Amino acid sequence: MKFAIALFSPPHSPSSRRALRFAEAVLAGGHEINRLFFYRDGVYNAADSIVTPQDESDLQAQWRAFVERHALDAVVCVAAALRRGVLDTREAQRYGRVAVVPTPPWELSGLGQLHEAAQSADRLICFGGD
Numbered sequence: 690m691k692f693a694i695a696l697f698s699p700p701h702s703p704s705s706r707r708a709l710r711f712a713e714a715v716l717a718g719g720h721e722i723n724r725l726f727f728y729r730d731g732v733y734n735a736a737d738s739i740v741t742p743q744d745e746s747d748l749q750a751q752w753r754a755f756v757e758r759h760a761l762d763a764v765v766c767v768a769a770a771l772r773r774g775v776l777d778t779r780e781a782q783r784y785g786r787v788a789v790v791p792t793p794p795w796e797l798s799g800l801g802q803l804h805e806a807a808q809s810a811d812r813l814i815c816f817g818g819d
C-alpha cells in the first residue's frame with residue numbers, strides 16, 4: 690500500500706512523534722511512502738536553526754535521519770515556510786534574507802505537491818493541525 694503523510698505540527702508536539710513512528714511502521718510493514726509533506730507549523734521539523742533542549746527528544750534530527758536513510762520525498766510547503774522564516778537558499782536570495790534553515794533532504798515546494806501525493810497514494814494520513 691502507498692501512503693502519503695502530512696504533518697501539520699511542530700517538532701515539540703506529540704503528533705510529530707506519532708507521525709514519525711507511524712512512518713517507521715509503514716516501511717517496516719513493507720508498505721511505501723510516496724511523499725512526506727510538512728505544512729503549517731510542521732515546517733519547523735525541517736528548520737536546521739532550531740535547537741532542541743538536551744533533555745528532550747530531537748525529533749528534527751530523527752525526521753532528517755529517517756528521510757535520508759530511506760531516501761524519501763520530503764516536501765516542505767513553501768508558503769507556510771515563508772510565513773515562519775524557514776527559507777532555503779533560493780528563497781532567502783529571492784527575498785533578500787540571510788537566514789537559510791532547511792537544507793537537503795528537505796525540498797520547498799507548493800501545496801500542489803500534497804494534492805499530487807494524495808492522488809497517487811492509496812491513503813493520505815494527516816497528523817496534527819487545528
